[in-house]
Amino acid sequence: MSVNGYHVAVVGATGAVGHQMIKTLEDRNFPVSKLTLLSSSRSAGTKLTFKGQEIEVQEATPESFEGVQIALFSAGGSVSKQLAKEAVKRGAIVIDNTSAFRMDEDVPLVVPEVNEEDLKWHNGIIANPNCSTIQMVVALEPIRKHFGLNKIIVSTYQAVSGAGVSAIEELKQQTRDILEEKEPKANILPVKSDEKHYQIAFNAIPQIDKFQENGFTFEEMKMINETKKIMHKNDLEVAATCVRLPVITGHSESVYIEIERDDVSVEDIQKVLKDAPGVTLQDDPAEQVYPMPAYCVGKYDTFVGRIRKDLDKANGFHLWVVSDNLLKGAALNSVQIAESLIKLNLV
Amino acid sequence: MSVNGYHVAVVGATGAVGHQMIKTLEDRNFPVSKLTLLSSSRSAGTKLTFKGQEIEVQEATPESFEGVQIALFSAGGSVSKQLAKEAVKRGAIVIDNTSAFRMDEDVPLVVPEVNEEDLKWHNGIIANPNCSTIQMVVALEPIRKHFGLNKIIVSTYQAVSGAGVSAIEELKQQTRDILEEKEPKANILPVKSDEKHYQIAFNAIPQIDKFQENGFTFEEMKMINETKKIMHKNDLEVAATCVRLPVITGHSESVYIEIERDDVSVEDIQKVLKDAPGVTLQDDPAEQVYPMPAYCVGKYDTFVGRIRKDLDKANGFHLWVVSDNLLKGAALNSVQIAESLIKLNLV
Numbered sequence: 001m002s003v004n005g006y007h008v009a010v011v012g013a014t015g016a017v018g019h020q021m022i023k024t025l026e027d028r029n030f031p032v033s034k035l036t037l038l039s040s041s042r043s044a045g046t047k048l049t050f051k052g053q054e055i056e057v058q059e060a061t062p063e064s065f066e067g068v069q070i071a072l073f074s075a076g077g078s079v080s081k082q083l084a085k086e087a088v089k090r091g092a093i094v095i096d097n098t099s100a101f102r103m104d105e106d107v108p109l110v111v112p113e114v115n116e117e118d119l120k121w122h123n124g125i126i127a128n129p130n131c132s133t134i135q136m137v138v139a140l141e142p143i144r145k146h147f148g149l150n151k152i153i154v155s156t157y158q159a160v161s162g163a164g165v166s167a168i169e170e171l172k173q174q175t176r177d178i179l180e181e182k183e184p185k186a187n188i189l190p191v192k193s194d195e196k197h198y199q200i201a202f203n204a205i206p207q208i209d210k211f212q213e214n215g216f217t218f219e220e221m222k223m224i225n226e227t228k229k230i231m232h233k234n235d236l237e238v239a240a241t242c243v244r245l246p247v248i249t250g251h252s253e254s255v256y257i258e259i260e261r262d263d264v265s266v267e268d269i270q271k272v273l274k275d276a277p278g279v280t281l282q283d284d285p286a287e288q289v290y291p292m293p294a295y296c297v298g299k300y301d302t303f304v305g306r307i308r309k310d311l312d313k314a315n316g317f318h319l320w321v322v323s324d325n326l327l328k329g330a331a332l333n334s335v336q337i338a339e340s341l342i343k344l345n346l347v
Numbered sequence: 348m349s350v351n352g353y354h355v356a357v358v359g360a361t362g363a364v365g366h367q368m369i370k371t372l373e374d375r376n377f378p379v380s381k382l383t384l385l386s387s388s389r390s391a392g393t394k395l396t397f398k399g400q401e402i403e404v405q406e407a408t409p410e411s412f413e414g415v416q417i418a419l420f421s422a423g424g425s426v427s428k429q430l431a432k433e434a435v436k437r438g439a440i441v442i443d444n445t446s447a448f449r450m451d452e453d454v455p456l457v458v459p460e461v462n463e464e465d466l467k468w469h470n471g472i473i474a475n476p477n478c479s480t481i482q483m484v485v486a487l488e489p490i491r492k493h494f495g496l497n498k499i500i501v502s503t504y505q506a507v508s509g510a511g512v513s514a515i516e517e518l519k520q521q522t523r524d525i526l527e528e529k530e531p532k533a534n535i536l537p538v539k540s541d542e543k544h545y546q547i548a549f550n551a552i553p554q555i556d557k558f559q560e561n562g563f564t565f566e567e568m569k570m571i572n573e574t575k576k577i578m579h580k581n582d583l584e585v586a587a588t589c590v591r592l593p594v595i596t597g598h599s600e601s602v603y604i605e606i607e608r609d610d611v612s613v614e615d616i617q618k619v620l621k622d623a624p625g626v627t628l629q630d631d632p633a634e635q636v637y638p639m640p641a642y643c644v645g646k647y648d649t650f651v652g653r654i655r656k657d658l659d660k661a662n663g664f665h666l667w668v669v670s671d672n673l674l675k676g677a678a679l680n681s682v683q684i685a686e687s688l689i690k691l692n693l694v
Contacts, residue, residue, distance in 0.1 A: 153603050155588075157504070157590065175526065176526060179523060190635075195635065196635040202594050202641060203641035204504045204592060204639060205639060206599070206601075206652070206667045207637065214655065215632055215653070215654070215656075237658075237659035237660070238658075238659075239658060239659070239665060241502075241653070245504075245551060245592060245593075246549065246592075246593050247550060247593070252590075254553075254588040254590065266562065285558040288537075292550055292551060292552060292553070305553070306562070306588070307562070308563060311563075311571065311585075312498075312584040312585075313584070318586060318588055320553045
């Protein structure tokens with residue numbers, strides 16, 4: 001480790017996730033010797049605060065990465081494709097929060113609680129999984145390890161902050177308009193670059209990211225493919241339906257699983273999750289205790305509750321999984337990867 | 348048929364569903380010779396309009412049903428338990444929208460598009476299923492009939508209007524408070540008579556109705572048991588997770604099914620649903636066409652889209668099912684039952 005810490009860069013510093021990255025580096029007292037904040041030319045010049053010091057955001061160029069040791073990217077896939085290799089060329093390790101490299105065979109896709117060991121074979125770029133994938137594997141990996149895992153069917157309840165600051169503003173403005181009986185305007189959701197936009201206020205949109213040939217959305221395919229890669233289990237059956245909700249922050253997931261054993265009780269699963277890293281068990285129906293997005297904001301853990309045995313299949317279980325999509329789903333997981341790199345002497 | 352139509356009573360006339368019942372009777376030009384509007388003593392005296400005429404709501408008592416031929420109940424299970432048999436005793440046929448009699452062996456549980464024939468063995472009381480059950484069986488019965496059906500796993504996205512007018516007001520007030528950065532107050536949801544209440548604005552609550560011994564909520568058990576009864580299929584595997592959302596009206600459902608055959612395509616399912624009664628197919632991912640609650644309000648049909656084949660199981664399919672929970676989920680289905688009774692000469 002450098003005596004005074006590491007030179008860290010945040011690419012996409014002015015975005016919803018970028019803000020959380022800076023805050024998380026500060027909150028966790030990550031060893032930063034120098035912090036370089038980068039963005040598009042449009043946002044360059046913005047001033048942000050880190051540990052009481054103002055830092056001016058600069059336009060990201062290949063040269064921005066001279067001297068950078070750890071670069072946290074969260075500025076969209078095209079920026080990562082353009083600049084991540086430039087950063088690696090200049091000696092930085094890139095932790096990329098976009099989908100640009102996640103499925104590349106020579107790029108580890110890492111959730112530290114699940115597959116920290118995969119960091120050992122990185123070639124400069126490490127991918128941070130999709131938000132909805134991360135919280136699901138944090139909850140399911142302890143179960144897989146103890147009881148085996150054959151099948152996952154997940155339906156998501158996703159917050160708008162996953163689509164950025166402008167989506168949050170759109171939700172708030174539409175909500176105000178509807179309460180004042182004005183016609184709401186839709187310009188961002190479900191996908192800014194797609195043709196049609198729909199109201200998200202008081203609505204549920206069953207589309208996140210663009211549709212693929214097979215009828216699944218790219219978000220759904222991310223959950224399916226990333227889960228298999230992170231768990232090193234290509235024969236795992238995974239299906240996903242991803243839905244955007246009028247929630248600002250906090251993704252929820254209704255998860256059905258089939259494990260390998262059929263002699264496992266709800267209490268067995270609860271016990272395993274109680275001891276699992278990054279998991280908080282909130283599961284007491286008699287006391288109406290279960291996770292909810294409004295109460296997970298700003299917290300690091302993945303919250304699991306409503307664990308119950310399927311009424312038909314002895315190896316089937318249902319769970320409700322909630323986490324802050326900007327933290328464990330993005331910024332926190334990226335910073336945790338950086339912490340793991342230090343711990344494993346890989347940086 | 349009576350020359351001038353039937354003497355109809357609406358019990359719970361001042362509630363969210365009661366309002367829709369009166370409107371639906373009018374909109375569908377149901378043959379009403381006299382309309383009696385009933386409620387608790389608290390709401391008695393309220394004046395409501397039917398076909399341009401003001402009608403004063405009266406307190407519901409056993410004597411209120413003298414001369415009534417068709418009584419539509421939607422005033423809560425305890426009112427139905429107290430008064431439905433009194434109405435039958437006085438010669439009325441009761442169509443009950445509460446859960447009071449749904450699982451009674453001598454009470455038909457009817458969705459006209461699915462099991463209209465069950466009306467023939469009624470003994471005075473006919474039960475209207477739970478809102479979330481109705482739209483699901485309307486979408487799945489045509490599939491079951493053509494291709495067989497073995498398994499259903501459903502996660503719901505339910506609107507607050509299912510919990511009544513006060514829940515709608517609570518959602519709106521909490522939403523205003525949060526937008527003005529005030530602390531929101533929760534007094535109604537998830538279950539008014541339960542101990543704890545949680546914010547619904549910008550949140551998702553994985554509890555609808557009270558918890559049962561087995562960890563499922565009563566709402567979830569309703570979906571499970573009612574679906575088997577309506578489809579006359581006790582060996583059908585059904586599992587449900589029911590979630591309340593900040594949506595005013597319109598329930599959505601992410602449904603996974605396994606059919607009997609494994610040689611069926613998405614197009615086969617689409618073709619069957621296109622011709623199915625009460626179903627509108629909205630399924631064109633390339634054009635971003637899929638059902639959404641905000642766009643189903645005030646419509647009679649159940650909307651189905653996002654139909655896709657499971658990537659692992661040849662007999663597995665995923666669907667997204669949306670309907671107006673106050674109409675097909677409650678008032679419309681009750682009025683349709685009354686229409687079927689007339690058609691089958693049962694009243």
